Amino acid sequence: MPQTPVATDENATSDQKVVTILRQRIMEGSLKADTKISEVLVSEMLDVSRTPARMALQALESEGLIRKRDGRGYTVLSFNSHELAQAYEVRGVLEGLAAGTLAREGIDEALATDLGQIIEDIDAVLTSDQDPAERVTGFQSRNRDFHQAIMTAAENRFIGHAYQRLAHLPLVSLGSVVFNADKAEEEITRLKFANMQHRLILDAILRRDAMRAESLMREHANQIPIYTDLLV
Amino acid sequence: MPQTPVATDENATSDQKVVTILRQRIMEGSLKADTKISEVLVSEMLDVSRTPARMALQALESEGLIRKRDGRGYTVLSFNSHELAQAYEVRGVLEGLAAGTLAREGIDEALATDLGQIIEDIDAVLTSDQDPAERVTGFQSRNRDFHQAIMTAAENRFIGHAYQRLAHLPLVSLGSVVFNADKAEEEITRLKFANMQHRLILDAILRRDAMRAESLMREHANQIPIYTDLLV
DNA sequence: ACTGATTTTATTGGATACATTATGAAAGAT
């Protein structure tokens, strides 16, 4: 069969495209748990040869999204709510460690103002007169910035590495989380509270209180509800 | 070139053999940091085709031992002592989380006796009249069991996943750690202290004191010197 | 009808040929 180019986008290698597509399908749930996938299946489905399909499957396995069954292909793994909670716990200790490290070692002025700015932005968005859904989205975006900035600044490749995994989790298992307009205001209040925690965390870091920075961040990371965060 | 079978051992797939060999060479230092390795190089060096070489390189990259440089092959990554310390910190929080979880959720009797037995074994070995080097080796083995048992019992695949990485680190960067006969007794004393910590940790877990179990384990994990542990 | 062996089939493991790309070197022009 002559090579038909993948109709995806961008100029990435074929492996990466396959990984991206499969990961997305797994995460959004169109590839359900326990589904069997084989090299040939993937290669036909996405119109690539077996080689990139194979690379992609290996990559996804090392990401923990699929599992290689002895002689009989791969199967999609599932995550129940208990496991998701576990993931959040791990994420909490990692972010806590990062925040503690920053407090211990101190941060430069640029980062301090950046973080401060993010907090201000979040407050501005949350108290604005936009549609609640938009306010939530605005929060999500800047919240991600906040956490990302701290993780990056800690400059600990092991934290980062471990963290990677937690960024790719199929969340559908929880019953997809739709924005509930009824509870909009309640949700906004929660987000305001979360931003207060941001303030406290930044404060602890600036005061070089590593203990407090760590435990605040850990607590904070465990609270953020699923749909306000990580998902890329 | 006709396929010459790899002269390694066991009945693993070729990928796995290549991964194992390369990982070992990187960890023991015969493949030094910044060394460039390419698919062809690996395939010629280990007498396999490019396909398994390629799979292996991808696997090692996802393990964080090598890095893909844009168009020009892979290079071996290095870890300085600061980064090793970081690795230990991450390991500490992960093991701490595991210990805390066990304390919170309780452990069954079998595990309790197992852990108790390990502690007794270590005490027995350390106070025996064997050669100091042998006593250290004995400690290493059972110590690994102790930590492994706790990590396994926590049944948190995310902890386990993150932990995997930390088990494969090239340690030569520190200047290889040889057993120093002069300081043997001093070292044995340290190990006795470490085992006392094991006792305290187990005790905290049995008393369901999650806080204490966590912080004890975290502290403990940071203390164990490099050559008494992880290395597989 | 049931059990064991054999054949078939689905699927991965591995090798190689071909395509593509990026870097480095060399040559020519200014």
Place this chain on the structure above:
DNA sequence: ATCTTTCATAATGTATCCAATAAAATCAGT
């Protein structure tokens, strides 16, 4: 002498072919 352009080389990306393997299905014998 330096800059630019072109060409060569080395590396990866991709497809496909062949081999090995394990599960499933079929067939034969009791």
